[in-house]
Amino acid sequence: MLRPGDRLSSVRQASQQQGLSITTVVRAYELLESCGVIESHPQSGYFVRAQFGRDAAASLQASASAQAAPAEPDRSQPLPVSAEVDVSRHVLATLKSIHQNDAIPLGSPYPDPTLFPARRISQYNSAILRSGGPLGVLDDLPPGHPDLIRQIVRRHLETGLSVGPGDVVITVGATEAINLCLQAVAKAGDTIAVESPTFYAMLHAIERLGMRAIEIPTDPRSGMDVAALKKIMQSQPVAACMVMPNFQNPLGFEMPEENKRQLVELGARYNMPIIENGVCNELYFGTAHPSVLKAYDKRGIVLYCSSFSKSLTSAYRIGWTLPGRYREQVEKLKFLNTLSTSTLPQRAIAAYLTAGGYDRHLRRLRRSLQQRCDIMSAFVGRFFPAGTRITRPAGGYVLWIELPAAIDSMALYRQALAAGITIAPGRLFSTSDAYRSFIRMNYSYNWTPQIELAIRRLGEMLAAMLE
């Protein structure tokens, strides 16, 4: 058992003792160093940092032992029937509890805000304010501020999506984008296909408009089962489909190219609009920006929605949509819904994007998220009871965790909250109670003894519940 100040086995020793490759051990040590669990002393090797407890060292083993990692959840098997949606009150209550209790934010739906270049964006804000001249609301009538639109188009072009300024409508975050797109393509009472589990923002949009949701079987590695969706569509009318093909919240998958292509083809064949949520697209762990459904869309049936809330700044509430053939309708709905989007945040983000530095920020952000994902996965494997399953995200900032079937995650949520820890219970992500024993955990926060302790406490609560 290692204690603070203890020297770790050398990479070679650890490799031999654990039967792991040198590369795996090096990666594990780097990880633990980057999050402050251990520190490197030149010429002497790695040591357990003083402020960390004994479990930090133990976690080394967990982290390095890929063999011991918990299994992944199975492909979901939702019932093939549509349902009314009524999740928003649970979600709002959960989000408020996260904030009001100043609790450990494992239930937060946003990346750690300290990962964002807040100071630099602030500087652009201030510069715009100093440059004087009244901010006119008419400057930013839908579709939105021209500079921001140009920057968004430029970024899409750089990642291989062929769009022009006339394709973009700026919105109040992706939330409004998704709402407007759904209203443009379907009406109250219609059935909308979603992943299972699905990000609750999708369910909110359906709830707001009095539509029904039908959940489609979804694989934690490859996303929505396109064949299953097709089968459903052959048996009942589906007005639209809402998906998050990259780094889905909560599963973290990146849909394979072939599946993306098939999904868009299916939509085109049945004339079924597809609302694509791309808010996590910049948060990839792989080597290249993921492709988007929109890139396969020859007929304008994909309505792409995204925002800067997960990659640059959450508080500014700036999103956008590429509504394809529904552009005119979406622009009109934007005008009806909120008239225009706040001017200053649009201009500040446009100035930031114009000046450059966003890609450098994103590279750092992705590196941090991937490291923190590995660390939290390791600690969950270490402290959570046997039978726990966790996803292997390809990007994003959340883990989806399947607890032993006897666990009621709402009970865990309440008990954790009383102990100053928040989690997102599974029922927020479905119209059914299929995810009663699931939770979503946000791994984006800087690894601290407090977070480590929170994971351990959750593990203890779960153990007690299982007794």
Place this chain on the structure above:
Amino acid sequence: MLRPGDRLSSVRQASQQQGLSITTVVRAYELLESCGVIESHPQSGYFVRAQFGRDAAASLQASASAQAAPAEPDRSQPLPVSAEVDVSRHVLATLKSIHQNDAIPLGSPYPDPTLFPARRISQYNSAILRSGGPLGVLDDLPPGHPDLIRQIVRRHLETGLSVGPGDVVITVGATEAINLCLQAVAKAGDTIAVESPTFYAMLHAIERLGMRAIEIPTDPRSGMDVAALKKIMQSQPVAACMVMPNFQNPLGFEMPEENKRQLVELGARYNMPIIENGVCNELYFGTAHPSVLKAYDKRGIVLYCSSFSKSLTSAYRIGWTLPGRYREQVEKLKFLNTLSTSTLPQRAIAAYLTAGGYDRHLRRLRRSLQQRCDIMSAFVGRFFPAGTRITRPAGGYVLWIELPAAIDSMALYRQALAAGITIAPGRLFSTSDAYRSFIRMNYSYNWTPQIELAIRRLGEMLAAMLE
């Protein structure tokens, strides 16, 4: 005929020549001086300013001659049937034309932004940004930022409305507030009672939700005819009523106390929610803040909506609602619609209101608006053809102008736009074509030779159309 540099008659002479009281002439001279048409030379009297044309001097007569002022429009007589609403595309096209053509903004729906204390609010913005710390979106989940809510409550209490922080929900401008409130109280296909003419934001909310509008006879001095509304309600179901009881856009009236009381009583008796638009309440020309319907509301059926867009800053897009008994539902809908309102503008406005100076700004703003109202009314009376009628606003920043019946205001709108002048044609303010020969003009802009010329050009266009 006076020319630039000419000396005006003395007050006493003008009084005798025109048969007006000394007070009236003094007020007229002050007005013309405050807008730069004439200037006072100590010991010598008043002179026509050099950069003004001959008509500026002529306007003196128009301004001073109350007898010659055009008549007011009659009480409206809309048909007592509900109608589908489809005005938003006209409105969006009009607003875009106002901006894109850099035209004389007589059609603008906002007060002249140079009347707002942009620099001071900017300073609070910058100070908040400098104070550091990431802006967290969870800080401002519905109902909104606590500091801003406290300031809004304080101001309501100061004007005699008894509300607490728990009564307020912050929104993206009054636009979103009105949308959320309407969605909370009625459903698609329902009939909503509105003034005739009505502010198009009300019609937008109805259109967005697929409801129908029924227009109620409205007096340019006293507002919606409550007895006529009652009669309608006895013959058909009316799900809700949307009114702007103070300084209505476009009529400018302030509903008498007794009418306000009767309207709320009617709503209470029939259990009909009333959505009250209070966006112009701070822009009164009288001596005291106008009362609100909400003050008569004992049963929580009035949903009060307002914003800072007409009195402090248009571009920040910050509004609020006091949804009465529908509070929980409205807060949930806010969450579903846009999640939260942008953080920085909320905090900047809260800081401005906390620091003080808003009332001083408002006093100046009201004085400017009242003077500019008098000036534009005088010039319209001077240059528009006989038979023109104009309102006598009790506050706000727009005139509603009834042109001779032969005029098609859409034709005037197009012709004016080609000449670099915007107006708001009457059809934006109704589901019917009852206001085919009406226009709304914004009088809030600083009086310049360009604006004077625009009024004259409009008069010439009208004269040509009548030939």
